[in-house]
Amino acid sequence: MGKDNVETAARRRSAWAGLSGVAVALGATEFFSGLSVSIPSAISSIGAVVVDITPPWLESFAIAAFGTADKAVLGLGIIATALIIGWFLGRASVRTLLPIIVGFVGFGALGIASQLAEVGAAAGAVVPATVAASGIGLLVWSGIRAWTAPRERPVTDNDVPSIERRRLLLAVGAAATVSVMTLNVGRARIRTRAEAERLSLDLPTPAVSAADPTAEHDFGLRGVAPIVVSNATFYRIDTALVVPRVDPQEWTLTIKGMVDREVVLSYDEILSMPLVERYATLACVSNEVGDRLIGNALWTGVPLSDILNLAGVREGADQIVGRSVDGWTAGFPTEIAFDGRDSLVAVGMNREVLPADHGFPARLVVPGLYGYVSATKWLSEIELTTWDAFDGYWIPRGWSKEGPIKTQSRIDRPKNRSKIDVGPYTFAGVAWAPNVGIEKVEVQIDDGPWEIAELTVPLSVNSWVQWGFEAEVAEGSHTLRVRATDATGATQSERPVPPRPDGAEGYHRVHFKVALTT
Ligand SMILES: Nc1nc2c(c(=O)[nH]1)N[C@H]1C(S)=C(S)[C@@H](COP(=O)(O)O)O[C@H]1N2
Ligand SMILES: [Mo]
Numbered sequence: 001m002g003k004d005n006v007e008t009a010a011r012r013r014s015a016w017a018g019l020s021g022v023a024v025a026l027g028a029t030e031f032f033s034g035l036s037v038s039i040p041s042a043i044s045s046i047g048a049v050v051v052d053i054t055p056p057w058l059e060s061f062a063i064a065a066f067g068t069a070d071k072a073v074l075g076l077g078i079i080a081t082a083l084i085i086g087w088f089l090g091r092a093s094v095r096t097l098l099p100i101i102v103g104f105v106g107f108g109a110l111g112i113a114s115q116l117a118e119v120g121a122a123a124g125a126v127v128p129a130t131v132a133a134s135g136i137g138l139l140v141w142s143g144i145r146a147w148t149a150p151r152e153r154p155v156t157d158n159d160v161p162s163i164e165r166r167r168l169l170l171a172v173g174a175a176a177t178v179s180v181m182t183l184n185v186g187r188a189r190i191r192t193r194a195e196a197e198r199l200s201l202d203l204p205t206p207a208v209s210a211a212d213p214t215a216e217h218d219f220g221l222r223g224v225a226p227i228v229v230s231n232a233t234f235y236r237i238d239t240a241l242v243v244p245r246v247d248p249q250e251w252t253l254t255i256k257g258m259v260d261r262e263v264v265l266s267y268d269e270i271l272s273m274p275l276v277e278r279y280a281t282l283a284c285v286s287n288e289v290g291d292r293l294i295g296n297a298l299w300t301g302v303p304l305s306d307i308l309n310l311a312g313v314r315e316g317a318d319q320i321v322g323r324s325v326d327g328w329t330a331g332f333p334t335e336i337a338f339d340g341r342d343s344l345v346a347v348g349m350n351r352e353v354l355p356a357d358h359g360f361p362a363r364l365v366v367p368g369l370y371g372y373v374s375a376t377k378w379l380s381e382i383e384l385t386t387w388d389a390f391d392g393y394w395i396p397r398g399w400s401k402e403g404p405i406k407t408q409s410r411i412d413r414p415k416n417r418s419k420i421d422v423g424p425y426t427f428a429g430v431a432w433a434p435n436v437g438i439e440k441v442e443v444q445i446d447d448g449p450w451e452i453a454e455l456t457v458p459l460s461v462n463s464w465v466q467w468g469f470e471a472e473v474a475e476g477s478h479t480l481r482v483r484a485t486d487a488t489g490a491t492q493s494e495r496p497v498p499p500r501p502d503g504a505e506g507y508h509r510v511h512f513k514v515a516l517t518t
Contacts, residue, residue, distance in 0.1 A: 009150070010094050013168055017144035018090020018100060020175030022082050025104070025137025027182035029111060032129035034189030037245060038122035039129050041190065045114035047074050047241045048326075056397040071241045082107070090141060100141055108134035119244070119325045144171040190245065198360055201248065203348045206300055207274035216457045219466050223413040224428045227459060227466060228279070229295035231350050236357050237284050237293060237371065239393070244325050244378045248361045251325070253307075253345070257384040260312030267361050270347060273302045277351075278342040278365075279459040281434045283405045285370040286499045290410055290508040294432065296464050299365045300348030304337045307345050307382070317384035321392065322364045322376030330392040332366060332374050332403075334384065341367045341435045342462060345379065367462035368435025370503060373403035400502035407433040407492045409441055409467070409484035409508060416510040421517050424472045429508075431455075432464035433486035440485040441467035446478055453482075461487075473514050481509045 029042035051059070051074070062073070089103035111130045115121050148167045218227040248267040255263045277300050284293035308320075313334060321331040337343050343366045347354055354360045359377025366374035372394045383390075395401050409431035414420050431438045437458060442450040453467040467482070485491040496506035 006150070007094075009164070011091050013148045013164070014094050014141075014145055015087045015091035016168055016172050017141045017148070018093065018103075019083050019087040020144055020172050021090070021100075021104070021137040021139075021141035022086030022107070023179035024140045024175050024182075025107065025133045026079060026082060027179035027186075028133035028136050029130060030186030031182040032133060032186070034186035034193075036125050036129075037120060037193065037247065038125040040115045040118035040121050040126070041186070041242060042111040042115055042130060042133070043075055043078055044241045045118050046078055046110065047071070048118070049114045050074065050078065051239065051241070060397060074241065086137075093141075100138065104134045104138045104141075107137075120247070120250075140175060144168070144175070147171060190242070193245070195356065197247065198353055198356060201353045203300055203351065203353055204271050204275060206277050208276040210277040210279060210298055210459075213459060217459055219426075219428060219456060219468050221413060221426060221428045221466075221468065223415070224466055225292075225295075225410075225412055225430050227296060227456065227463070228350065229297060231297070231352060231355050231358065234295045234297060234349075234358065235284065235293045237286070238377060239328055240326055240378075243356045245356070246325055246361055246378055251361050251380070253362060253379060253382065255307060255311040255382045255384075257321075258314040258317035258386075259308075259384050260314060263307075263311040265307070265310075267347075270302060270345065270362065273306065275300050275302060275347070276342070276344070277348075278344060278367075278462070280342065280344075280365055280367045280462040281405075281432050281464045282365065282371055282375060283408075283432065283434070285372050285399065285403055285503050287408075287504060288499060289408070289496070289504050289506045290416075290510075294464070296432075296459070298350050299344055299346040300351065301344035301346035301362070301365065304343040304345055304364065304366070308337055308384075311384075313384055316386065319385050319387045319390060321381075321383040321385055321390055322374070322379055323381040323383060324376050325378045325380045328376065328393050329390075330364075330371075330373050330376050330394075331385075331387075331390060331401075332369055333387070336366060336369070342460070343367065345382075368405055370403035370405055372399060373401070398501060403502060405432070405434050406503045406505060407431075407436070407438070407484050407486040407490065408504075409482045409492065411480055411482050411508050411510045414480075414510060414512045417512070418510075419513045419515055420473075422475055422514055424470055425514075426468050426470045427453075427480055428466060428468040429482060430464050430466055431482075431484040433484065434462045434464070437461045437487035438465050438484055439487045439489070441465075442483050442485075443467075443469045444481045444483075445471065445473060450483070475514050475516070477511065477513050479509055479511050481507045483507050 033039045033041040089100045093100035115126045148164050253265045281296040287293040318334050319331045320334050323329050346365045347362050362379045363377040411429040413428045431441045441453040444450045453469040456466045458465050493505045
């Protein structure tokens with residue numbers, strides 16, 4: 001048997017053992033993280049560091065390429081990178097243990113450093129857990145190596161004896177299974193724990209409550225977005241790799257910066273202030289014409305002006321910055337908090353405790369501003385500063401500093417490229433101009449005249465409305481366009497503009513076919 005082949009086989013065994021060790025170690029870290037709130041996920045923590053050091057152009061590219069899946073892609077990328085490194089470390093550790101030991105110590109140290117940078121991490125829990133996970137990985141590596149080592153027996157030809165190959169395959173398979181299982185158990189426990197805590201809470205009865213929508217507020221047409229979007233179907237946009245898990249008993253909201261006195265409020269203190277219910281439409285600046293990154297909900301919270309008045313805003317503080325527990329920030333002009341629109345520190349959404357995905361325990365809701373400049377979720381600080389002194393998270397990344405929501409309209413019915421039956425049909429959709437109001441929606445079929453659609457009664461000046469237009473269109477292919485005019489008399493602009501830097505413009509259109517039912 002050639003010496004080279006023995007060498008190659010040993011390297012291969014050691015390499016796959018290294019990869020397996022890393023896989024099991026990664027699963028173990030997630031599992032430990034599931035055991036305690038004080039142990040943040042190592043994978044997510046490293047992901048957060050990667051996001052921090054990612055240049056803006058690459059981050060924008062990742063969001064454009066992967067959309068809301070960007071976090072999943074990042075997590076998988078981290079896992080894949082670690083596995084590949086584990087493979088090479090194992091391969092380099094046939095004669096000396098040094099590379100693999102240095103590697104696992106390095107992994108452990110990187111994990112611990114990233115985990116401790118997260119909110120709520122406790123060194124006393126993180127260090128033993130992650131050291132243990134690295135140790136387990138190292139043990140798996142050496143165990144697989146020993147188990148798959150060539151046995152003493154006569155070797156007849158230059159091939160690797162097949163029993164070792166089979167053992168290696170079995171060991172790698174077992175390591176992969178254990179890794180995937182522990183990883184999933186950990187993730188699931190993280191999710192359910194946070195949710196259980198939230199569900200044990202109740203919203204107090206608001207001092208000012210809003211009426212429920214009736215038939216005049218919602219046409220109830222099939223295929224059209226409901227006027228109040230449920231929490232489960234409300235769009236979600238944020239940079240958080242995993243939804244921050246916030247313990248409401250430890251959480252506080254600090255109002256600081258250019259204020260007369262710094263104020264720190266507990267969750268219970270906020271709940272004991274007079275709460276109001278307000279309907280408001282939240283929209284994402286990244287929303288393309290016709291897209292669905294927008295929703296309307298009933299928010300329960302404390303007027304932002306009440307919270308600011310507790311601290312006393314000092315002269316010259318013309319920017320309000322919201323900061324999240326995960327460090328994300330958004331800023332908007334101070335005057336907006338006092339101009340009469342219903343800006344809230346919200347603790348409830350559609351009469352439920354604010355869902356974790358939407359910012360539990362508290363978030364900002366500022367009608368008329370895109371989310372990226374205003375709607376800070378998992379709010380931990382409100383800082384009063386000047387307009388020039390600070391830029392929120394997305395501003396240096398190429399988005400406009402001011403972000404008023406542009407007047408827009410969307411066709412929900414029929415869907416693009418769908419077929420409708422011959423006969424009367426109700427075309428319908430939604431239109432929005434939060435904090436201004438929609439005055440008129442018009443539709444145009446093919447090159448026909450612009451015709452006025454019927455509108456629902458708005459739930460508030462900050463809520464979107466539905467529009468409907470009944471017509472009988474001749475058989476064949478057609479195009480429908482829509483445009484809205486807001487209460488200032490301004491009609492949305494026809495010229496298509498991409499979302500970046502301050503929101504998309506243009507008319508939504510759908511193509512549809514009218515045909516006899518077959
Ligand atoms: N902490 C935090 N808050 C955030 C964001 C974020 O990335 N982190 N994204 C903002 C953006 S861009 C939008 S459009 C809204 C979306 O709110 P939703 O996920 O509840 O729909 O949240 C805003 N608040
Ligand atoms: Mo957004």
